Amino acid sequence: MDRGKIKNWILLVLLLLDLALGALLLAGAAEQASYRKLGEESLFEVLRQRGLTPGEALELPESSPGSWHLERSLQAEETLASRLLGAVTAQNQGGNIYTYTGENGSASFRGTGEFEIQFTDPLEPGGNPRRLVLQTLESLGLDAREEDLSVRDTAEGEVYTALCRWQEALVWNCRVRFTFTEAGLAWISGQRLFDTAGEETAGAYSANTAVLCFLDSEYAGMAGTLEAILPGYTMSVPMSGSCTLQPVWVLQTDAGYFQVNAVTGRTERLAE
């Protein structure tokens, strides 16, 4: 048999093999989807029995976020400061508190992730403060979307607050505030995420388990409807310059937001 015919036979065998493997994969995926649906329906039944109505659009996320460990980088921090203030001079205040003084103001960054930036000449929003806020967040190496912004009027001026994201999920205690005076963006303060990340560590509770933890908590009786379950993180800084992003599940209910720690199962109510 010539080589051409042998190759034809090999192609045919491989094609049939791929079709069979593909069919098995599809069957497996369909089976998993049906198990997921069954699990979801069972959980919804438990919710109804415990007096909590599943919202019409309620869906259970399939995968659980893992934990991350982030470390501070002074070099990255100086770069962030210089993006907003021009060329900066760094000064170590001790206790891992660094101040950066530049052409257009000064900044203070702490080992807990908290920071403050004050502009000598406020930045002009050009009629669109939201866009300036998002651009500034990008300059600071932070990820946020327009729907993550809230605004309120204060005695100092208009204050935009952004909730930051990590890997597209919200970090619920990582907020940055932008204060606009009449002249423009005058100062920024808040919590930032550190600069260098290790590998993601898996092993957190699933959304189903988080809901059950909520039902066992002191807050279960407060809510009547469970509208959504959102994956997210909470930032913990046990020592200066080093933080852990712990995965959480945030339950959006008619009584507000409740956060379930996906590592410990601990439930707490989130401030609005």
Add this chain to the structure above:
Amino acid sequence: MRDRTRRERWKDVGIAALALAALVMTVQLTGLPDFLRARNAGADSGAPVTDRASLLGPYAAAVTLSDGTRCGAAWGSGSQAIYERFSALLGEALGSAGNPVRATAESWREALSGPGAYFDFRAQLPLALLAEWLGAQTPEWDAGDSAGELVLALEDNAVRLYYRSGEAWYSCATALNGAVLTERLGEFSPNGAVFAFEAGEDYALVEDTVLLYGSRDTLQNYTVRTPLQAGQSAAELLAAFGMNSYMANSYTEADGADIYVEGTMSLRLSGDGTVRFWDTEPAAGELSPAAAAELAARTVQSALEETMGAAELRLWSLEYRDTGYTVQLCYCLDGVPVLRNGDPCAAKVEITGTDVSWAEITGLEFTASGGTEAPMPPELEAALVQSAGGGSMEMWYQLWNDQLRADWVTA
């Protein structure tokens, strides 16, 4: 001819693509990606090897809010929950602290009563160790000062650090902004805790910083036995100290203790679970206090990890020696340290140069036996201390012979 060649080449490409697709789908079907992901769960994510947060923390803590009310815990998880919110701030305060000035008992009491956070580590710990442990630099003025109790006090919109070293008090200015501390204090709700000196004449003779009322965890009941009774492996112990069970020579002494010798290192495993190690030629060099504490903790954890049961290890003390350090670690159950025949020490480790040169470890295995106990409320115990002429009181798990019980220890 050229068409035929091109056709053959396309067949080669097709075979390679179909073979690769088959390989990928086969891997997916075997579940190998999920297996590898599960194996990575708990693996090093870039965090420090030793869990510093669990190895060192206060045994009692309190937060005084801006309105003068207080949230405090005299023992257990409540004190750890408070410390978690302030540990990084404490590190910043230590690292940016100015020269300490001697403080009076009165100013110490004012610092405790005013807005701020209080931490009781019981044993005297070098400030250099605390600062470095919490990620900050050692203050330039540090001359080996130690402290067992510390306060972050809000004064004139700035944060002042107070600490008690033996029977003296000191305070330092820090670079922390008062607004930062105020914001952190606002995260707590009061639970009625008061310090003994604030509770009136009924507790006038009780140590100032004894926390009355406040939160009180019920404590679990535990049984204890030596790991040898549980079948502890000598090979694991040897490995913890860098010895090889295959290379080490061994013999048994008259009292039944097993001795292992490898080069300059020796290890003695007694029948009562006590392990002694010594190395006559430790490596030269110098470690910082935090690095020495981590080395000691890591070594003892490796030796005891499989056999401690429900207990955790905590750093108890660190002392300077001419050639290194002496580090002591204690067992801890539910945030309460264990006192064994009057001694908190689970392990004593001498660091010389960059190595462990000597260690003595008391191997114990703790198992929850079901049930809990509610220790006497601190305000009742304090009344007894007052009537006995005054003094201090601390919550311990006390181990006498084989009996383990949570109770107050007064002095």
